[in-house]
Amino acid sequence: MQSPITIDQGNVITRNYTPFHFAGYNQTYNAQITYSDHSISVSINFLMDSRLPSVSGGGLFKEYVLTALDFHWDSEHVINEHKFPLEGQFVHYAKKYANLAEALNYRDGVTILSTLYNLSKKSNDVFDNLIETIPRVRMKIDHPVELLQPIIPRHFLTPKIEKFYRYNGSLTTPCFEESAIWTVFSVPSSISDSQLEGLTETWKCLNKGHKESCRAPQDTNGRRIYLSAI
Numbered sequence: 360m361q362s363p364i365t366i367d368q369g370n371v372i373t374r375n376y377t378p379f380h381f382a383g384y385n386q387t388y389n390a391q392i393t394y395s396d397h398s399i400s401v402s403i404n405f406l407m408d409s410r411l412p413s414v415s416g417g418g419l420f421k422e423y424v425l426t427a428l429d430f431h432w433d434s435e436h437v438i439n440e441h442k443f444p445l446e447g448q449f450v451h452y453a454k455k456y457a458n459l460a461e462a463l464n465y466r467d468g469v470t471i472l473s474t475l476y477n478l479s480k481k482s483n484d485v486f487d488n489l490i491e492t493i494p495r496v497r498m499k500i501d502h503p504v505e506l507l508q509p510i511i512p513r514h515f516l517t518p519k520i521e522k523f524y525r526y527n528g529s530l531t532t533p534c535f536e537e538s539a540i541w542t543v544f545s546v547p548s549s550i551s552d553s554q555l556e557g558l559t560e561t562w563k564c565l566n567k568g569h570k571e572s573c574r575a576p577q578d579t580n581g582r583r584i585y586l587s588a589i
Contacts, residue, residue, distance in 0.1 A: 360537055361577035362528030363435035364584070371524065371586040376418040379520055383412035384425075387509035392492055394562050395501055397532045398429040398572050401489065401510065402503070412512050414451060414472065417542065417587075418525060423451035423470045426459050428515060432559055434475050435531050435573045436543050438524075445476040445550055445558075446573070447515055448531075463536045466527070470540040474517045479549035485514040486550055490557040500565055519546040525585040531574045545586070 389404040403412075403425065415422040427450045434446035449472040452462035462468030476483075488508045495504045524543040529535045550558075562572065 360528050360580055360582055361535060362531050362539065362541060363437070363574060363576055364526065364528065364579050364582075365437040365440070365576045366524050366543065366584055368439055368586070371584045373588045374418075374525070374585045376525075376587045377416045379417035380415045381412070381513065382414070382422075383410055384414070384513040384516075385511060386410060386412065387511055388412070390506050390510045391503040392489055392496070392506055393501060393503040394496060394565055397574075398431050399489075399558065399562060400427050400429045401506070402427040403510075404505070413454060414449075414470070417520075417523070419470055419540065421467065422454045424454050425449060425451050425512060428512070429532075430558070431531070431573045432555065433571055433573050435576075436473060436475070437576050438475070438543070438545070443475040443547060444478055444555055447474045447476065447548075448472070449474075449512070449516070463530075463538045466538055467540055468538045469530070469536075470542065471530075472516070473541065473543040474515065475544065475547040476550045476555075477547045478552050478555065480551065481549070482551040482554055483549055485511075486554045486558060490554060493557065493561050496561055498565065515548075517544045517546050517548045520544060521587065522546055523587050525587070526582055528577075528582075 393400045412425040429448045434443035452459040456462040522545045529537040
C-alpha cells in the first residue's frame, strides 16, 4: 500500500482518537538542512543532542521518535482534489527499535505526521532560520549544513492538531517501504510566497529544471481512511 494518496472527505470514516502527546517538541535542538534529489530535509543533530523529541497517543500504540522533517512541493497528499504548495512530513520511528532502518522492517515501525501549508501574505517566522542558512549550502546534493539557529519542532506543525486523517501506507521516497502510519492534519499552516521561493530556489538550481519535489498520488486499493472526531 503506497503513499501519498488523494483523500476524499466524502469517503472517510469518522473515528474517536485519544489526544496526541508530544514529548520534547517544544524544546530547542541543533539541526542540519540537506537538499536531496526528492526533498529538503531538516534533521536533528543527534551527536549534539541526546534528547529525542517523540510522539504518542492519537491512536498510535507505540511511542515514536522524531528523526527528520522533510519538505515536498507541491504537496504530496491531495485533499478533496486540492494540492497545497508545500507539505512538511515529520518522520518518526518506533522507540522500541534501534533506528529508522530497523523500524522499516515492521508494518507499524514508522509514523509520519504531515502538515500542509497554504500561501499567506504574512511570513511564517519558523522558516526564516532555514532560509537564512541556504547561502551556506554547497552546490551539490546530499550535503548537510548546520542551521544557524536551533529549531523547535512544534513550531513547524499546524497549530490545530486535533483534526486529522489517518491511514496506513509507505514512505514517499525510495525504497518506498510499506511501514508507515500516516497522520495528515486537515487544518493547514502557512508560508509566504517569498519564503517558499527562497526555500525551493536552491533545490531547483541543484536539480536543473525540476519544478516539484512531490511523488504522484498512489492508488488507495480499498484502504480505509479515517478522520478524527472532535
